[in-house]
Amino acid sequence: MPAKTRNGVDFPVGSDPYNLTPDMKKAFESANLTIPVTNKAARDGLxxxxxxxxxxxxxxVxxxxxxxxxxxxxxxxxxxNAGAIHLELDFAAPINIANSPWGPGSPSQMTAGINQDASRNPSQFSFPSNNQVKFAIEGLYALSWAVTDFSRQAGGLILINKGANGGQILASKSIGVGSSDITAERPSAHLLAGQIVTFSFRTTEAVSCRHLLSITKIG
Incomplete structure (x- = not known):
């Protein structure tokens, strides 16, 4: 009957039948070694x-x-917990409703908007509901969100809130009528594992726009 080493590797005992090749294969596979992969696609196909x-x-991996x-x-x-942790979204959004709270979009829209080339370890972030980002790891984060390329000039307000229901304001910015973009930034915010951050904006005119959202773990 096979036994295990102290680090969890299966190995045959003296009473087991001699079966060298399968036993060696089982031992290596049970070791749960770190597997080198060339890129994200190779990881996902593993x-x-x-x-x-x-x-x-x-x-x-x-x-x-x-x-x-x-x-x-x-x-x-x-x-x-290793390597750079950075999320970057870049996507066009459909027209909003003037003078109403709005946001980047649904979980599927935000997921599709991930810039895979610019992001690093984006699996540390998820999108539990509309206009929300959830953080997997506690740490210090820098946040930046630009709503840009307005289809028409407008004034407005942009907010980044800690929590799912409009909690503590992490960053806000208002711009007078006649602008074509709004940006809010928070250079450093301590966020716990499982923390949700909500992104919302409002414009005086209905506009289609582009979202450029950047989140970087800095400590």
Missing amino acids: ASQFPGNTLPVNQR ARGDIPGLIETWTGTRWIS
Whole structure:
């Protein structure tokens, strides 16, 4: 009957039948070694090499496209405490309603707007509801959000709030009528794991626009 080493590797005991090649394969696979992958696509395709197309929980990968980044599979998503953590969204949004609270969009719109080339370890962020970003790791974060390329000039207000229901204001900016963009920035904010940040804006005219949202873990 196979036994386990103190670091969790399966190995045969003396009473087991001699079966060298399968036993060596089982030992290496049970070690749950960190697997090098060339990029995100290779990481996402890794499950196909496991039984049932299912990665074991705590499987780790080393990203070749982001040196130093080790990611771990939780069973539902990839997380990491190593390497740069940066989220960048860049996408066009449909027309809003004048003088009404608005935001970047739905979870699917925000997910589709992730700039994969500019972002680093974006799996540390999720979008639980409209206009919201959820943070996986506690830390200090710099936040910047620009609503730009207005289809017509307008005044307005932009807000970044800690919490899902308009809690503490982290950043705000108002611009007089006749502008074509609004930007709010917070150089440093301490956010806990699981914290939700809400993004909202209002303009005096109905406009279509573009969202440029940047979040960087700085400590």
